[in-house]
Amino acid sequence: MKSAIRGHWPIVLILAVFLALGIIYSVINPLFESPDEVWHYEYVRWLVEDRGLPRPEQVGEAPWHQEGSQPPLYYLTAALLTGRIPTDNADEIIRYNPHAAIGQPGSSGNKNVIVHGPADSWPWQGVALAAHLTRFFSLLLGAVTVLAAYGTSLAIFPNRQALASLAAALVAFNPQFLFLSAAVNNDSLVIAASASAIWLIIIMLGRQEPAPPGSTIPVTPALRSGTVAVEDTSVRSQDNALRVTPRQAAPTTAQLALLGLLVGIAALAKLSGLALVGLAGLTLLIISIRRESLRELLRWALIVGVVVLAVAGWWYLRNWQLYGDPLGLKAMFDILPRRAEPPTVDELLSRAPGVWQSAWAVFGWFNVPADKWIYSFYTAIALFGAIGLLVVWPLRFIAGRRRGPKQRTPRFGGRSPATPGNQGSRRRTSSRPSADRYTLRLPRHTWLQLFLLVVWCVVILLALLNWAQMRYPQGRLLFPAISAAAVLIAYGLAGWVPRSWQTGLVAVLTLLMFLFAALAPFRWIAPAYAAPPMMRSKPAGITAVDATFGDQIRLAGYHLENQEARPGEELHLTLYWQAMQSLPADYSVFVHLVDENGILQAQQDSYPGEGALATSDWPLGVLIPDQHVVRIPETAPAPHRLKVNVGLYDYDSNERLTVGDYDHWTVGQVALLPRSEAGKFPNQVSINFDDQIALLGFDFDRRVMAPGESLALTLWWQALAVPAQDYVVFTHLVLPPSSVWAQSDEMPQLGAAPTSGWQPGQQIEDHYTLTLPPDAPPGVYFVEIGIYDPATNDRLQVDFSDKGIILGQVKVEKPQP
Numbered sequence: 001m002k003s004a005i006r007g008h009w010p011i012v013l014i015l016a017v018f019l020a021l022g023i024i025y026s027v028i029n030p031l032f033e034s035p036d037e038v039w040h041y042e043y044v045r046w047l048v049e050d051r052g053l054p055r056p057e058q059v060g061e062a063p064w065h066q067e068g069s070q071p072p073l074y075y076l077t078a079a080l081l082t083g084r085i086p087t088d089n090a091d092e093i094i095r096y097n098p099h100a101a102i103g104q105p106g107s108s109g110n111k112n113v114i115v116h117g118p119a120d121s122w123p124w125q126g127v128a129l130a131a132h133l134t135r136f137f138s139l140l141l142g143a144v145t146v147l148a149a150y151g152t153s154l155a156i157f158p159n160r161q162a163l164a165s166l167a168a169a170l171v172a173f174n175p176q177f178l179f180l181s182a183a184v185n186n187d188s189l190v191i192a193a194s195a196s197a198i199w200l201i202i203i204m205l206g207r208q209e210p211a212p213p214g215s216t217i218p219v220t221p222a223l224r225s226g227t228v229a230v231e232d233t234s235v236r237s238q239d240n241a242l243r244v245t246p247r248q249a250a251p252t253t254a255q256l257a258l259l260g261l262l263v264g265i266a267a268l269a270k271l272s273g274l275a276l277v278g279l280a281g282l283t284l285l286i287i288s289i290r291r292e293s294l295r296e297l298l299r300w301a302l303i304v305g306v307v308v309l310a311v312a313g314w315w316y317l318r319n320w321q322l323y324g325d326p327l328g329l330k331a332m333f334d335i336l337p338r339r340a341e342p343p344t345v346d347e348l349l350s351r352a353p354g355v356w357q358s359a360w361a362v363f364g365w366f367n368v369p370a371d372k373w374i375y376s377f378y379t380a381i382a383l384f385g386a387i388g389l390l391v392v393w394p395l396r397f398i399a400g401r402r403r404g405p406k407q408r409t410p411r412f413g414g415r416s417p418a419t420p421g422n423q424g425s426r427r428r429t430s431s432r433p434s435a436d437r438y439t440l441r442l443p444r445h446t447w448l449q450l451f452l453l454v455v456w457c458v459v460i461l462l463a464l465l466n467w468a469q470m471r472y473p474q475g476r477l478l479f480p481a482i483s484a485a486a487v488l489i490a491y492g493l494a495g496w497v498p499r500s501w502q503t504g505l506v507a508v509l510t511l512l513m514f515l516f517a518a519l520a521p522f523r524w525i526a527p528a529y530a531a532p533p534m535m536r537s538k539p540a541g542i543t544a545v546d547a548t549f550g551d552q553i554r555l556a557g558y559h560l561e562n563q564e565a566r567p568g569e570e571l572h573l574t575l576y577w578q579a580m581q582s583l584p585a586d587y588s589v590f591v592h593l594v595d596e597n598g599i600l601q602a603q604q605d606s607y608p609g610e611g612a613l614a615t616s617d618w619p620l621g622v623l624i625p626d627q628h629v630v631r632i633p634e635t636a637p638a639p640h641r642l643k644v645n646v647g648l649y650d651y652d653s654n655e656r657l658t659v660g661d662y663d664h665w666t667v668g669q670v671a672l673l674p675r676s677e678a679g680k681f682p683n684q685v686s687i688n689f690d691d692q693i694a695l696l697g698f699d700f701d702r703r704v705m706a707p708g709e710s711l712a713l714t715l716w717w718q719a720l721a722v723p724a725q726d727y728v729v730f731t732h733l734v735l736p737p738s739s740v741w742a743q744s745d746e747m748p749q750l751g752a753a754p755t756s757g758w759q760p761g762q763q764i765e766d767h768y769t770l771t772l773p774p775d776a777p778p779g780v781y782f783v784e785i786g787i788y789d790p791a792t793n794d795r796l797q798v799d800f801s802d803k804g805i806i807l808g809q810v811k812v813e814k815p816q817p
Contacts, residue, residue, distance in 0.1 A: 008150075008161070010161060010164075010165040010168075011146075011147065011150045011164070011165065011168055014146065014150075014165065014168045014169055014172050014510075015143050015146060015147065015168075015172070017172070017514060018142070018143060018146055018172040018173075018178070019139060019143060021172075021173075021178055021514075021517055021518060022139040022142060022143075022178055022181055022182045023136075023139070023182070024518075024521055025178050025179055025181075025182035025520075025521050025525070026132060026135045026136070026139065026182035026183075028521040028522070028525055028526050029179065029182065029183070029363070029521070029525050030112065030114065030116050030120070030529050031093065031114065031116070031120050031128060031131050031132075032094070032113065032114045032131070032184075033111075033112060033113060033114065033363075033364055033365070033529065034179065034180065034182075034183035034184070034185065034363075034364075034365075035185075035365050035366065035474070035476075036065070036067065036185070037183045037184045037185060038094060038113065038114060039063070039064050039065040039066070039067045040064075040067050040074075040075070040183075040184045040185050040186060041127075041130075041131050041134065041184045042062075042063040042064040042065070042067070042094075043064040043067045043068055043070075043072075043075045044075050044078045044079050044082065044130070044134060044184065045063075045087050045090065045127070045130070046062060046063070046064055046068070047072075047075055047076060047079035048079045048082060048083050048085075048087060048130070049087065053072060053318075054068035054069070054331075055322065056322055056323060056331065059331045059334050059335060060334060060335050065335055065336075066331075066332045066335040066336040067186075068331075069328045069329075069331040069332040069335075070186055070270060070271075070328075070332075071186075071267065071268045071269055071270060071271065071273075071312070071315050072268070072315065073186075073189060073265060073268040073269045074186035074188070074189040074190075074269050074270075075186065077137070077189075078134045078137055078184070081133060081134065081137055082130035082133050082134060085126065085129050085130040085133070086126055087126055087127050087130060088126060089119060089125065089126035089127055089128075090126070090127045092117070092119035093114075093119045093120045093126070093127045093128055094114065094127065095114060095115040095117075095586070095614065096113065096114060096115070097110060097112050097113055097114060097115050097607060097611050098588070098607075098651045099588065099605055099606045099607060099611060100112060100113040100365065100611070101367050102365045102366065102367060103365065103366045103367060104367050105362070105366065105367050105368070105369045107367060108610065108627075108629035109606060109610025109611050109612075109627070109629070110606055110607070110610060110611035111364050111365075111367050111368055111528040111529060111610075111611070112364075112528075112529050112611050112612060113364075113365050115586065115607065115611070115614045116529070116612070117614060117616075117617040118617065131184060134184045135182055135183060135184055137188075138180075138181055138182065138183060138184060138185060138188040139181050139182055139188075141181070141188040141189055141191070141192040142177065142178070142180075142181025142182075142188055142191075142192070144192040144195070144196060145171060145177075145181075145191050145192045145195040145482065145483055146168050146171050146172045147168070148192070148195035148196050148198065148199045148483050149164075149167045149168050149170070149171045149195060149482070149483035149486045149487060150164045150165070150167060150168040151164075151199045152167070152195070152198055152199045152202050152453075152483055152484070152487050153167040153168075153486075153487045153490060153491075155199065155202040155203045155206055155449070156202055156206070156446055156449045156450065156487065157446075157491070162494075162502045162503045162505075162506045163487075163490050163491060163494055163502070163506075164490075165506055165510065166490040166493065166494070166505075166506040166509060166510065167483070167486040167487045167489075167490040168486070169506070169509065169510040169513055169514075170381070170485075170486035170489055170490060170513070171482055171483060171486045172517075173510070173513035173514050173516070173517040174359075174360060174378075174482070174513075174517070175360065175361040175363075175370070175374075175516065175517045175520040176358065176359055176360050176361055176362065176363075176475060176476065177479060177482060178517055178520075179361075179363055179520075179525075180476055180479065186269055186270055187270065187476055187479060189265070189266075189269035189270070190266050190269040190270040190272055190273045190480055191479045191480050191482065193262050193263075193265040193266035193269060193273060193276075194266050194273065194276060194480040194481070194483075195480075195482070195483035195484075196262050197259060197262040197263060197266065197276050197279075197280070198279075198452075198453070198456060198483055198484055199483070200255065200258060200259055200262065201259070201279065201280065201283045201452060202449050202452070202453075203255075204251045204255055204259070204283065204287065205248075205283060205286065205287065205445055205448055205449050205452065206445050206446070206449060207248070207249035207251070208247075208248065208249055208445070209247060209248070209249045247290060247291055247292075248287055248290035248291050248445065250287070250291060250296060250300075251284075251287065251300060253303065256300055256303040256304050256307075257303060257304075257307050259280055259304055259307075260280075260303065260304040260305070260306065260307025260308045260310075260311070261307055261311060262276070263276045263277055263280055263304065263307075263308050264307060264308040264309075264310070264311025264312040265311060265312075266480075267308065267311070267312040267316075268311060268312040268315055271327055271328075271329075272460075272463055272477070272480055273480070275459050275460065275463060275480070277308065278459070279452070279455065279456055279459065280304055281301065282452070282455065283452065284297055284300045284301060284304070285297060286448060286452075287300075288300070290445075319331075333470075336471065338470040338471060339469070339470055339471065342469040342470075343468060343469065343800070344800075346800075347800045348465070348468060350800065351468070351472070351473060355464070355473050355474065355475050355478075356375075356379070356475065357369065357370075357375050357475065358474055358475035358476065359475025359476070359478055359479075360374070360375060360378045360475070361374050361375065361378075361520060361524075362475070363520070363524060363525050363528070364525075364528060366474070367528075368524055368525060368528045369524075370520065370523075370524050371523075371524075374516055377512070377516065381489065381493070381509070382489060384492070384493055384496065385488065385489030385490070385491075385492035385493045386489070386492055387492065388491070388492030388493055388494070388495035388496050389488055389489070389491060389492030389495070390492070392492070392495040392496055393491075393492070393495040396495060450488070450491075453484040453485075453487055453488055454484075454488065456481050456484045457481045457484050457485050457488070459481075460477075460478055460480050460481035461478065461481075463477070464477045464478060493505065493509070529612060530612070531609050531612035531613050532609050532610075532612070532613070532624075532625045532626075532627065533625075534619070534622040534623065534624060534625075535576075535622060535623040535624075535625060536621075536622060536623070537623070538556060538557055538576065538623065541559065542557040542558060542559045542574075542576060543557055543558055543559065543560075543667075543668075544556065544557045545557055545558065545665070545667070547659045547660075547665045548580065548659060549647065549648050549657035549658070549659045549665075550648070550657030550658060550659075551580065551581075552579070552580055552581055552583055552657065553577055553578070553579060553580060553583070553587070553615070553648060553657065554577065554578045554579075554580055555575060555576070555577060555646070555659075555665060556576045556577070556578050556623060557575075557576040558573065558574065558575050558576065558646075558667045558668075559573070559574045560572075560573050560644065560667065560668050560670075561573070561574075562670070563668075563669075563670060563671065564670060564671040564672075564673055565632055565670055565671075565672060565673070566632070566638065566672070566673050566674070566675055567632055567633065567634050567635070567636045567638055567672070567675055567683075568631075568632065568633070568634045568675075569631075569632055570629050570630065570631050570632070571593065571602070571629070571630040571631075571632065571644075571670060572627070572628075572629055573591060573627075573628045573630065573644065573646075573667070574625060574626065574627050574628070575589070575608075575625075575626040575628070575646060575667075576623045576624065576625055576626070577608060577618075577623070577624040577626055578621075578622070578623055578624065579615070579618040579619070579620050579622075579624075580620075581620070582620070583615045583616050583618060584616065585615065585616060585650055586607060586614040586615050586616050586651075587615045587648040587649065587650060587651075587657065588605055588606065588607055588648065588649055588650075588651045589605070589606055589607070589608055589626060589628070589646065589647070589648055590603060590604070590605045590645075590646065590647050590648075590649065590664075591603065591604045591605075591628045591630050591644065591645070591646050592643075592644075592645045592646075592664070593630060593632065593642040593643070593644060593645075593670065593672075594642060594643045594645055595637075595640045595641070595642055595643075595672075595703075596640065596641060597703050597704050597811050598811060599703060599780055599809050599810070599811050600780065600809070601632065601633070601636045601637075601640070601642060601672070601809075602630050602631065602632045602633060602636065602642075603630065604628050604629065604630040604631075606628065608624055608626040609624065609625070609626055609627075610626075610627055610628075613626070615648075632672065634685055635683060635685060635698075635806070635807050635808050636672060636808070637683060637700075637703070637808060638672045638673060638674045638675065638683075639671070639672060639673055639674055640672040641669055641670070641671055641672070642669065642670045642671075642672050643666050643668075643669055644666065644667050644668050644669065644670060645664040645665065645666050645667075646664060646665055646666075646667055647659070647663055647664035647665060680697075681696050681697025681698075681699075681716045682697055682698070682699040682714075683697055683698050683699060683807075683808075684696065684697045685697060685698070687798060687805055688720070688798060688799075689787050689796040689797070689798055690796040690797050690798075691720055691721065692719070692720055692721050692723045692724065692755075692796060693717055693718070693719060693720060693723060693727070693755065693758075693787060693796065694717065694718045694720055695715060695716070695717060695785075695805070696716040696717065696718050696763065697715075697716040698713065698714065698715050698716070698785075698807050698808075699713070699714045700712070700713060700783065700808065700810065701713075702810065703809075703810055703811065704810065704811045704812075704813060705772065705810055705811075705812055705813075706772075706812065706813060706814060706815045707772050707773065707774050707775065707776040707777075707778075707812060707814065708771075708772060708773065708774040708776075709771070709772060710769050710770065710771040710772075711733065711742070711769070711770045711771075711772075711783070711810060712767065712768075712769055713731055713767070713768045713769070713770060713783065713785075714765065714766070714767050714768075715729070715765075715766045715767075715768070715785065716763065716764070716765055716766070717748065717763065717764045717766060718761065718762065718763045718764075719755075719758035719759060719760050719761065719762045719764075720760065721760055722756070722758065722759065722760065723755040723756055723758055724756075725755065725756060725789050725791070726747060726754040726755055726756045726790075727747070727755045727787045727788065727789060727790075727796065728745050728746065728747055728787070728788055728789075728790045729745070729746060729747070729748060729766065729768070729785065729786070729787055730743065730744075730745045730785065730786050730787075730788060730804070731743070731744045731745075731768045731770055731783070731784070731785050732770075732782075732783070732784040732785070732804065733770045733772065733781045733782070733783060733784075733810070734781060734782045734783075734784050735776075735777065735779050735781050735782075736779075736780075736782065741772055741773065741776045741781065742770040742771055742772050742773075742776075743770070744768045744769060744770055746768065748764055748766045749764065749765075749766055749767075753766075770783075772812065776812060777812070778812050778813050778814055779811075779812055780809050780810070780811050780812075781809060781810050781811075781812055782806050782808075782809055783806070783807045783808050783809065783810060784804035784805065784806055784807070785804060785805050785807060786802075786803075786804040786805060
């Protein structure tokens, strides 16, 4: 055992460092701040509390969201591990942040989906302990994946430990893989099962039957010159004869049963694990063809299939009986609705960079990105690996054939036949150039092994594209193929340098990847969830106030960084709160920018401390700094003076805390200046409708109106290309949330300027009138516009969305008597 460890010390070291880094990720990343992690854990807790596997009537009602429709093996195993830990403190730990900026990497705060407090801090108890234990279970599964990448590489390239170490490092020190492995997520099990199955498949494909004693063939001139091919690649020279290793070995019954077990585990961990069924079948077919025995194929398939059905078949049969759908997708999409329309090619291409980045380093709920340079680093590794695999190795192979002897040396493992007249050739074979040529001439089974790795990567990519037709794609969905991709990339990278340099290349790349993976928790994850420090006294430079909200919370001061802004810019405000008593609820803070007509032009709502300081956790007698960044819409009318109103409210009831006779406090005013660029249009904007038409500007003739009155709306368009149709422009006055009280749908200029006649660069001024009925209720109405094809009612999209564009608001008031 010790000698085996010494012989493979690089993977032992990589695994130890991976586990250490994973523990750091698990501790630093707050609980449930990984995509869907809280729902994965809720499913585990559901099973721990002995509520049984989900049933149709529980879909949409249970706390596990869509995860209850997933195959249950990961959750059942985690429930078994944590079953003795009490979960009665769940309400203290699982507190949702209603203002969480999910999928918004540009947000200034509210990265946290869960509100964190003393209950989930060290020492862990109850739910916190159970969740961290489940995270460690996921981390061990991640270590299995790292080991499988190492083993897969060695199975393809025996004695090439440097390649295997690089493949393992590419998996172990991928920050996104570490982040996922240190979270409660069933992906960890399907990834580990897939990587292990790939490892076994590669071993099965590389097995050769031992040569029978005395199985030699004479060395003829035709064989020596290469005009006659030797079918098998494992050939050894002996005297004046060639000893030939027989054909591909058949898989053993134990290997077939293990393959069925791994495929069954993957299929019972996640639906994507079903893809292994096809890969296993393809492998068995290739082996049977190489052995020229299709009869064996039926027996092998039967063994694997029986084991797969025994492990996972019951779950799919249950789904069929309960939902009429063996995959259970109907139950999932009842909670997580699929897209109404599949994405276009342009949309898929636009989302590809985000998917790629989230395969390397996008943390939180897709809202904590890393710095751009780290994506450049990992992209360069993948790119050089792909070029090395597809270009450099083939070129080296061609060059090696031109330099090499006329004999078909690849047929003999890179060594010339040992005949009495070619001893010089034997010496040349042992030299370094010939060793390099040996690496270029791979045995046939090695090419098949590499081919299967490529096939598996393509299958997982196609599965991701299929998922993108229904929901939004994520990089982690590529991880079932992470070990296969790592082996291919490692082999491609090795092609750039001579073999004698490869150990140094592996050491440098591994060290760099380790440093970047170790940096991630401290550089990007921890700061995203850090709460601002509480204060005992007011800092210098703030404006002191004394406003008490609901006799519970006191506003002691504020600091408004900028007194003026323009549309599209940000307003920075820091409030300083103080708890007057123990607070029973978690209140939200609102910051509203309101113009002279009382119309809300911009707002920002958040739990205090950018979502990190829930009011129920505030201690008495300290100041709570609370930063807010309010982005002013591009369409906000300017110039204006905007009041900055702040207040507190209960999110569930929407009831505000009062301060005196008011429900808000005005902390100052901001001058909203006209846009900095000198434009020829009022309210100049640039809104692109499907690369055909752009809105350049707009104008309202009023901001306040009464029921029965009309709003004159002017739009300025520009043709970006010759529009494909005669489109119609719709203009709406909408009372939130969705009541349309006035509408005008017309071709531009009342049909006098049909869009099909527009030329690129042409600008068109367009007028519309929106008249409210006399019974229109008072309120603040949105002015909404869009463009559609009257033949199909399909709207032109803006940023891949066909929702209407909100240009601004108007206030509707009943006239005073």
